[in-house]
Amino acid sequence: MSIPMLDENLVAALVDRKIVTDTFRRLTADKKNRIYREAITLFGEYGYDGLAVDQFCRKAGISKGSFFQYFPSKSHLLEFVLLVFDDYLGKWMAEIKKNEKAVLARDRLLYLYEALLVNSKLFKAEERFFLFVTSALHHSAIVIEGIDIERHIHNYIEEIIERGIRTGEIRGDVEVELTAYLVSLIMSALVQKQYLGRRLYRGKLEEYFISFLFDGIKA
Amino acid sequence: MSIPMLDENLVAALVDRKIVTDTFRRLTADKKNRIYREAITLFGEYGYDGLAVDQFCRKAGISKGSFFQYFPSKSHLLEFVLLVFDDYLGKWMAEIKKNEKAVLARDRLLYLYEALLVNSKLFKAEERFFLFVTSALHHSAIVIEGIDIERHIHNYIEEIIERGIRTGEIRGDVEVELTAYLVSLIMSALVQKQYLGRRLYRGKLEEYFISFLFDGIKA
DNA sequence: ATATTATATGACTAAATAGTCATTATAGGG
DNA sequence: CCCTATAATGACTATTTAGTCATATAATAT
Numbered sequence: 001m002s003i004p005m006l007d008e009n010l011v012a013a014l015v016d017r018k019i020v021t022d023t024f025r026r027l028t029a030d031k032k033n034r035i036y037r038e039a040i041t042l043f044g045e046y047g048y049d050g051l052a053v054d055q056f057c058r059k060a061g062i063s064k065g066s067f068f069q070y071f072p073s074k075s076h077l078l079e080f081v082l083l084v085f086d087d088y089l090g091k092w093m094a095e096i097k098k099n100e101k102a103v104l105a106r107d108r109l110l111y112l113y114e115a116l117l118v119n120s121k122l123f124k125a126e127e128r129f130f131l132f133v134t135s136a137l138h139h140s141a142i143v144i145e146g147i148d149i150e151r152h153i154h155n156y157i158e159e160i161i162e163r164g165i166r167t168g169e170i171r172g173d174v175e176v177e178l179t180a181y182l183v184s185l186i187m188s189a190l191v192q193k194q195y196l197g198r199r200l201y202r203g204k205l206e207e208y209f210i211s212f213l214f215d216g217i218k219a
Numbered sequence: 220m221s222i223p224m225l226d227e228n229l230v231a232a233l234v235d236r237k238i239v240t241d242t243f244r245r246l247t248a249d250k251k252n253r254i255y256r257e258a259i260t261l262f263g264e265y266g267y268d269g270l271a272v273d274q275f276c277r278k279a280g281i282s283k284g285s286f287f288q289y290f291p292s293k294s295h296l297l298e299f300v301l302l303v304f305d306d307y308l309g310k311w312m313a314e315i316k317k318n319e320k321a322v323l324a325r326d327r328l329l330y331l332y333e334a335l336l337v338n339s340k341l342f343k344a345e346e347r348f349f350l351f352v353t354s355a356l357h358h359s360a361i362v363i364e365g366i367d368i369e370r371h372i373h374n375y376i377e378e379i380i381e382r383g384i385r386t387g388e389i390r391g392d393v394e395v396e397l398t399a400y401l402v403s404l405i406m407s408a409l410v411q412k413q414y415l416g417r418r419l420y421r422g423k424l425e426e427y428f429i430s431f432l433f434d435g436i437k438a
Numbered sequence: 439a440t441a442t443t444a445t446a447t448g449a450c451t452a453a454a455t456a457g458t459c460a461t462t463a464t465a466g467g468g
Numbered sequence: 469c470c471c472t473a474t475a476a477t478g479a480c481t482a483t484t485t486a487g488t489c490a491t492a493t494a495a496t497a498t
Contacts, residue, residue: 023475049268053456063477068457175427178420182409182428189408190401201397208394209401216435242445272486282447287487439498446493454485463476468469 003126006032010087019080024070035060035070039081044132048078082147085133089152092122096156109169113210115160119153119187120206130191154184183213222345225251229306238299243289254279254289258300263351267297301366304352308371311341315375328388332429334379338372338406339425349410373403402432 011032014020024032038060042051053074057064071077096118103111114121123130133149158180164170190205201208225248233239243251257279261270272293276283290296315337322330342349352368377399383389409424420427 026474052454054454064457065459065477066475069475074456178423178427179431181420182424182431185412185424186405186408186428189405189412193404193408201400204397205401205404208397209405212398212401212435213431214435216431216433245444271484273484283487284447284489285445288445293486442495442497444493444495447489447491449489451488452486455483456481457483458481459477459479461477461479463474465474466472468471 003037003129004088004091005029006036006084007087010084014080014083018072019076019083021070021072027070035062036081036084039077040085040128040132043078043081044128048075079147082133082149085129086147086149086152088129089122089149093152093156108167112160112164112169113214116157116183116187116210116213117206118156119184120191122153123191150184150188153187154180157184222256222348223307223310224248225255225303226306229303233299233302237291238295238302240289240291246289254281255300255303258296259304259347259351262297262300263347267294298366301352301368304348305366305368305371307348308341308368312371312375327386331379331383331388332433335376335402335406335429335432336425337375338403339410341372342410369403369407372406373399376403 006029008025008029011020011025015022015025027035038056042056042059045051046055053067054064056077057067062070067077071080096115100111103114158176161170161174161176161179161183165172165174165176186209187206190209227244227248230239230244230251234241234244246254257275261275261278264270265274272286273283275296276286281289286296290299315334319330322333377395380389380393380395380398380402384391384393384395405428406425409428
């Protein structure tokens with residue numbers, strides 16, 4: 001699953017919510033997608049405050065006048081991209097669940113393990129997407145109400161753990177919600193730190209964490 | 220151990236490194252400390268980019284002209300505070316190690332457990348300090364060379380794990396450096412997320428993580 | 439007392455930034 | 469071919485920001 005094209009229905013819904021203008025919706029699909037991808041890339045690279053509207057316009061190949069005919073303000077561009085990303089995550093999760101049964105039949109414990117790596121796999125599939133979200137959400141002083149990007153991953157991990165307990169593969173005394181929160185938080189932090197930081201142990205950390213999570217380090 | 224007063228020797232060293240001016244060094248200890256604490260608090264609250272020099276001066280009770288007679292630039296104020304914090308962490312660690320032997324004699328495994336919580340304990344002792352560092356380092360676009368705040372905690376955890384392996388309390392096949400990196404990274408992330416985020420499960424997460432780290436969740 | 443040095447001050451400058459608007463270009467329908 | 473609606477443009481404005489500087493004040497030495 002690579003970066004999907006913008007969903008026209010979603011765009012229409014965002015027009016209703018006054019996040020993008022009708023003028024933006026009427027642009028060619030190509031132009032909309034170019035703007036969208038450029039926003040992801042540049043917010044990811046510079047953060048919200050660090051990206052000037054002028055700079056964005058130059059890179060996206062549109063004039064500043066046009067920008068404000070597409071989006072009511074700069075923060076609406078951020079909101080637009082976050083909401084599209086949120087939608088994308090939902091679709092990704094649906095995709096994963098479609099393949100679930102086949103994998104489960106082959107090796108149940110491996111599946112559990114793999115499922116916990118979902119965050120890391122997602123990230124590797126679309127680094128720009130993820131870098132954008134983690135960095136944009138951290139950098140920006142503005143708060144976008146009602147966006148909770150992490151809930152998709154959190155919910156999925158919760159399901160995984162519940163099933164693990166039911167099948168007896170995970171200890172029964174594990175607190176589901178707390179564990180899911182902890183695991184999704186840690187997976188996010190690892191992936192983020194890896195990317196933004198020194199890239200020590202790249203790719204190994206997530207697997208190593210999950211092996212701890214299963215077996216512990218105690219002798 | 221509460222927020223320590225500025226060490227005059229450290230300040231002198233920072234004058235040599237051209238991070239603060241000699242004029243700053245000559246200020247009364249009281250004034251220097253007021254400026255320092257205000258910087259911690261305000262950087263923690265607003266981040267580097269979010270804190271205007273004018274705003275800082277107003278809150279710290281100094282004029283803008285004075286500011287630039289104390290620090291060559293705004294980023295030097297950040298660097299100053301980070302370096303003082305780095306120094307503080309080193310002293311905190313030394314403090315902890317002084318009490319080590321007594322605790323070790325009483326309960327070795329509990330000590331191991333407690334030692335891994337050091338990050339969390341540190342944070343609770345000085346929330347403003349820690350919030351500042353995590354938030355300032357994330358917010359600012361500027362990169363300060365040669366500052367690696369986390370190395371103190373990382374090194375300490377490494378020692379703990381090595382000793383655990385030697386005493387047979389931790390599995391011998393655990394990779395020390397990778398584990399220390401992972402644990403310090405996770406502890407930082409937990410503590411940071413807790414504070415900046417929804418504060419769900421406040422205080423419980425770190426303990427819960429460490430119990431996983433020891434025992435795992437596998438049935 | 440006076441001279442000299444060190445410190446404090448806030449109006450000012452130059453640069454950057456989000457957002458506006460009058461004008462121009464483009465396209466599609468009659 | 470023109471007319472109308474829609475989209476594109478970039479110079480302009482108002483605001484904010486880091487950093488400067490001439491002047492005022494305080495402290496210290498002689």
